[in-house]
Amino acid sequence: MHVKFCGFTQLSDIQTAAQLGADAVGLVFYPPSPRAVTIEQAQTLSAAVPAFVSVVALVVNMPKEELVKLANDVPFDILQFHGDETPEQCEQLASRVNKRWIKALRINVEQDTPDSVRAQVAQFADAGASSILLDAYHQAAYGGTGQRFDWSLIPHDSALPIVLAGGLDAQNVAETSNLPIYGVDVSGGIEVDKGKKDAAKMRAFMKAVKRDRWQNATVTDAI
Numbered sequence: 075m076h077v078k079f080c081g082f083t084q085l086s087d088i089q090t091a092a093q094l095g096a097d098a099v100g101l102v103f104y105p106p107s108p109r110a111v112t113i114e115q116a117q118t119l120s121a122a123v124p125a126f127v128s129v130v131a132l133v134v135n136m137p138k139e140e141l142v143k144l145a146n147d148v149p150f151d152i153l154q155f156h157g158d159e160t161p162e163q164c165e166q167l168a169s170r171v172n173k174r175w176i177k178a179l180r181i182n183v184e185q186d187t188p189d190s191v192r193a194q195v196a197q198f199a200d201a202g203a204s205s206i207l208l209d210a211y212h213q214a215a216y217g218g219t220g221q222r223f224d225w226s227l228i229p230h231d232s233a234l235p236i237v238l239a240g241g242l243d244a245q246n247v248a249e250t251s252n253l254p255i256y257g258v259d260v261s262g263g264i265e266v267d268k269g270k271k272d273a274a275k276m277r278a279f280m281k282a283v284k285r286d287r288w289q290n291a292t293v294t295d296a297i
């Protein structure tokens with residue numbers, strides 16, 4: 075199980091996340107978010123991330139010129155499109171800045187079914203996405219809402235590895251162990267305040283994931 079911690083604004087928090095073994099750390103480039111960072115903050119934060127930890131730049135409907143400037147100014151590894159971007163827009167924007175990308179789909183329990191989610195994932199797979207992040211739909215926010223969605227809507231035969239987000243924390247993350255997912259993403263569940271992470275919560279989250287991972291490991295997994 076891979077772990078992405080998202081929404082860093084503080085240097086010490088991102089250093090702690092890396093020390094604890096997070097696979098990826100996310101920076102939010104969406105000014106309305108309480109977790110948004112400036113280019114200058116992002117440069118400082120990304121410079122503190124060691125090798126083998128991916129820096130993910132999260133954008134929401136960002137115009138091309140702004141994205142080009144972001145990619146020129148901040149070293150990051152993966153783009154996360156978390157707005158209303160279509161597969162074609164993601165493909166064009168990501169190729170313009172020469173980055174691998176993932177797409178967040180916000181699951182609306184009133185409308186979505188496993189088949190509709192599978193079909194959307196297939197479209198983003200065709201466009202070249204590396205992974206899909208599934209988050210809860212909220213009418214007033216694009217993400218970071220702390221809300222879970224109905225996990226039975228996660229398709230089993232997805233065309234892309236799925237990262238599960240939305241309302242996860244150290245207490246409930248073990249419940250994800252039998253889901254068809256590649257990784258988990260958390261923001262609010264490791265915070266004391268929006269954008270301010272809590273070292274104890276990050277540690278507890280990692281312990282819960284790793285404990286569960288090794289309890290369920292097969293011999294092949296463990297090699």
Ligand SMILES: O=C(O)c1ccccc1NCC(=O)[C@H](O)[C@H](O)COP(=O)(O)O
Pocket residue numbers: 080081100102104107108109132134156209215216217218219220221239240241242259260261262263
């Ligand atoms: O975190 C934000 O403020 C945010 C704003 C706009 C779009 C996306 C945002 N966060 C996306 C994330 O990757 C979060 O980690 C994900 O939504 C899970 O958040 P949470 O439910 O708080 O764990």
